[in-house]
Amino acid sequence: MAQFLILLKPPRENFLETITEREQNLATEHFYYYKELLNRKILFLAGRTDDAEMGIGIMTAENEKEMAKIVNADPAVMGNMFTATIKPFSVALLDKE
Numbered sequence: 426m427a428q429f430l431i432l433l434k435p436p437r438e439n440f441l442e443t444i445t446e447r448e449q450n451l452a453t454e455h456f457y458y459y460k461e462l463l464n465r466k467i468l469f470l471a472g473r474t475d476d477a478e479m480g481i482g483i484m485t486a487e488n489e490k491e492m493a494k495i496v497n498a499d500p501a502v503m504g505n506m507f508t509a510t511i512k513p514f515s516v517a518l519l520d521k522e
Contacts, residue, residue: 428469429492430514431482433507441477447504454500455507467495469516480507483514 437443444452459482462468466485473480486492492511501507 426485427488427492428514428516429484429486429489430512431484431492431496432510432512433473433480433482433501434510435477435479435507436505438478448506451501451504451506454504458499458501462495483516489513 436448440448459468459471462482462484463471469483469485471480471482484492484495486495489511496502496509496511499507499509502509
């Protein structure tokens with residue numbers, strides 16, 4: 426399995442201050458989608474910066490084409506709330522405590 430870094434960017438810099446109801450609904454769907462990916466052992470780690478300027482996910486898939494299918498099925502990406510960039514990635518060090 427290959428590892429990938431997913432970089433998610435919101436539609437504007439002041440996203441937290443100006444989030445709409447539609448975007449809030451997409452964010453909730455995104456959270457549950459990522460939770461499902463975590464349960465399926467596809468998602469390894471996910472989070473965002475405190476100012477919500479960006480979020481990341483580290484995931485595994487057979488290849489970049491499969492990873493793109495997974496990322497593009499995210500409700501927040503499908504709903505054009507987040508733009509996603511996929512980068513091949515390798516975890517080098519991990520504290521398992």
